[in-house]
Amino acid sequence: MINIAVSIQNLEFIYPDQTDACLHGIYLEVCTGQRFGLFGPNGAGKTTLINCMTGLLNYQRGSIKLFGNEVKNNRNEVNKLFGFVPQEFSFYQELSPIENLAFFGALYGMNKAAIRAKTEELIDVFGFSDVSNKPVHKFSGGMKRRLNLAIGVLNTPQILFLDEPTVGVDIHSRQAIISYLKQLNQKGTTLIYTSHQLNEAEDLCDKIALIVDGKILVNDSLPNLLGIYNEKGLEGLFIKLTGKMYRDI
Amino acid sequence: MYKLRATILKDLQILTRDRVGMIVMFVMPIILAIVITATQNSTFELVNKNKVPLLLCNKDTGNASLQLVNSIEKLGMFQIQKIVSNETEEKLAKRIHEKEALIAVIIPPDFSNKVELNANATAIKALNNLGFQNDTLKMNQVTIQPISFLYHPILQVSFRQSVQSALFSAIQIVQSKKVLNKIYFLLNETSLPETLESNISNTNIAINEIAVSIDGTKTIPNATQHNIPAWTIFAMFFIVISLGSNIVREKLSGSFIRLKTLPSSYLITLFSKQITYLFVTLLQASVIFAIGIWLFPLMGLPKLNLPLDLMSLFVVTFICGWCAISFAMCVGVYSETQEQANGIGAVSVVLMAAIGGLLVPSFAMPESFQQIMKLSPLHWCLEAFYGLFLERGKLSDILLSIIPLLAITILFQLIVFIGLKKKNLI
Incomplete structure (x- = not known):
């Protein structure tokens, strides 16, 4: 290897x-x-x-x-x-987190079942459960940063x-992001x-x-x-x- | 295939949530089609069915002027308001300016006398030529003071000309009758019998109006048959505002950065946009056609008659839509900002519509434009649609319009491909 x-x-x-x-x-x-x-x-x-x-x-x-x-x-x-989390918000503001994850998951080449499972996990981890069907343009900066990361790790790169x-994110979002990155690295x-x-x-x-x-x-x-x-x-x-x-x- | 399906779904979701974009794509063309058709139809009815208000001031008291007034009335196209003979031209002009009527006609004093004199002169000359009279009776033509035709400046040239033609024909009837009467009197020393006068002066030859169609049916085309195809094409090409700016927005947004780092080609994204927007153009056409068929008659406008060959209609609409999308993609790929895409897109569609014969009929264009017009894809779309809607042709009858349209579409696609390669997008 x-x-x-x-x-x-x-x-x-x-x-x-x-x-x-x-x-x-x-x-x-x-x-x-x-x-x-x-x-x-x-x-x-x-x-x-x-x-x-x-x-x-x-x-x-x-x-x-x-x-x-x-x-x-x-x-x-x-x-x-690889997965990529650019500086810019790299998703469609008109779509909801679920719709964004479904679209990018398909383009990563993932199948429907894998997309569904990973989406459920990421929605939960990044705290989108209550807003999973709302359009992203209504989100705060921190939520958008979390979604940016969620899409970047969708294919478990x-x-x-x-x-x-x-x-530009608050301490809570920062801690959530760093904590998730450490978990990902451990895997x-x-x-x-x-x-x-x-x-x-x-x-x-x-x-x-x-x-x-x-x-x-x-x-x-x-x-x-x-x-x-x-x-x-x-x-x-x-x-x-x-x-x-x-x-x- | 799953990637393509997901991309189409994404494009449809974004499209349906863009309310302004939907209005531009569907509501605006519908309003345009209704307004233009209603306007053209009312112009048609103004000339052909409704009566044009006309102020008629007869400053003459003789028989010829009365005959002229009678002839103008018989034309049937004017709603005549007779004005007292001492009304000045300035006062009439003021009344026109106040839009009491858009036209006024002033018959000058001494009109009948001069017409009589000229009729005498013509009759004697005619009889001299035939050897019925001797030279001593020779008379000269006198100059008749012109009839004044006052009009409001808002009247277009074509309309003024049609009114003037009608007035000329009325004047000619009066003059011809006078000459005829005079000749008859000089020969028979009695007046021309009324029945004979009527037989001679009234034409009994009708003009049979026949619209030449390929399928042999003689459906008379109306404003709807002309306008619906034209504004459907215009609407389809106006998708450049939505699709062009959509491509630019995607290029400028972070989502495009991610798209470029995914294990799939940007061609899938563009292919998906083509399918999505092609569906939109077909939907636009269906909605506008449906309005022409069902809504127009309820609004008092002529009904749209679909071509008999519906398959050909689908094929032509499909190719026109594909061409419109290819053009929009060109604009989107080469524009750097949304403002550029919107500006270039909108202006170029209006220009292509103008040179393509959507705004002014192609046969009415100067000769130099007749060649330039062939460069406009909208011209070929219109030719193909008119071949089906007006000439009632089939697909084989309009191949000469479809082939150039396909060539232009492929050229647009090629330009898009080169642009994507050049910008390292594929």
């Missing part, structure tokens, strides 16, 4: 309307079952890297493999391996990409996670990479990094490595 979930070799990506590479010389390995955190200042390239890993962006050079499958060449096969999954799903909530990341991630200006600056377990840089927490480490200046201007 391959124990490398994600392998990135010498990755380079340039946006079509730009001349400078947004990502360059990226090498990264994420093992199966890991809870991997990808951090960096705004505009560092976190979302771009996630989008390359999920096949949303076509990289120009290098290689990204999910369980040994090159993302570029095997889109359909690779797409079966081997890898789950999470791009700032808890942005074998590899998590690849980006966030600006560093205390949340400390709680969730067992390995961390810091990306600055499209390059991986450090990549190690959190205790190792804190020891090397003599810091007590991720926030101090982050400031030490990236500086105090604005990075997105």
